[in-house]
Amino acid sequence: MAKKQKKPMNEMSFMDHLEELRWVLVRSTIATLIAAVGIxxxxxxxxxQVIFAPTQPDFWTYRFFCDLAQQLGVSDICVTEMDFVIQNTDMEGQVTMLIWTCVAGGFIAAFPYILWELWKFISPALYEKERKGAKVFISVSSLLFFMGVLFGYFMIVPMSVNFFATFKVSELVKNEFNIDSYMSMVKTSVIACGLFFELPIIIFFLARLGLVTAELLRKYRKYAIVGVLIVAAVVTPPDVVSQIIVSIPMLIIYEASIFIAAAVVKKKKIAEQNEKLNG
Structure with a gap:
């Protein structure tokens, strides 16, 4: 039986695009589930060794901040104990947690393939030169995502665990966290940071579509800075050094997005001027 030929982009109807997107989601889901089985x-x-490691006082992040604080001569922020327990209160709680943790891990592991599927979906709408950048797109996007995952795991998660473990409204109240709450915090922090680090890539495509400009990002820069500082203040110990270390990567990502949006808009204007001169 002859293989069905894919229609050119300009000949595809809205339903054809939806069908293509459906298969992108199907293949991405299958890849995620395969990776989940491996995990x-x-x-x-x-x-x-990974998920519950931030609950231990000797976790790398705690030792790093402890050594840094001692070198800078600031107040002692060394973590010596974690005064809380993690408990399961649901009959099927641990089974459900295992399944969804494997799925979340599968999504992280399969992310480069998911990017490849998305690239194949959007590439027909790009210029020929841009289509040749598939390897660059996949490599840079994957690198940013995994950097975000590591940032979330080594910075946001342990700082959040330390904050909530030591926060008490009264000494009479003992912290006993439900395992679902802990796992939700870990997965949300790690995946959210991974996706946030994709901001420059997202801005690139939004700028290409004319939906975002550097001026718009500069206009809301102060709100972004306040938001980042609030997040850093919540998840870090009450010292300036920790807050700065957590804030800097997120602010760099935002500033890089502004630079990318400006470069895209400038390139589009040059291309339009060349078309007018040649036309």
Missing amino acids: FFFSDFIFD
Whole structure:
């Protein structure tokens, strides 16, 4: 049986585009589930040595801030104990947690492939020169995502755990966190940071479509700075050094997005001027 040929972009109807998007989602979901099955076989290591590692006082981040504070001569912020317990209160709680943790891990592991599927979907709308940048797009986007995941895991998660573990409205109240709450915080922090680090890529395409400009991003820069500082103040110990370390990468990402939006708009204007001169 002859293989069905894919229609050219300009000949595809709205329903054809929806069908293409549906298959992108189907293939991405399958890739995520395959990766989730692979992660299942390493679940003991992932839970004990990765997910619950930030609950230990000797976690890398706590030791880093402790050494840094001692070198700078600021107030002692060393973590010596974690005065809380993580408990499960639902009959099927641990089974459900295992399944969704594997799925979340599968999404992270399969992210480069998901990017490749998205690239194949949007590439017909790009110029020929831009289509040749597939490897660059996949590499840079994957790198930014994994950098965000690591930032979330080594900075946001342990700082959040330390904050909520030490925060008490009264000494009479003991912290006993539900495992669902802990896992939700870990997954949200890690994946959200990974996606936030994709901001320059998202801005690139939005700027290409004329939906975002550098002027607009500069206009809302002060609100972005306030938002980043609030997040940093919430998840870090009450010292300026920790807040700055957490804030700087996020602010750099935002400033890089402004630079990218400006470059895209400038390139579009030059292309339009060349078309007028040649036309």
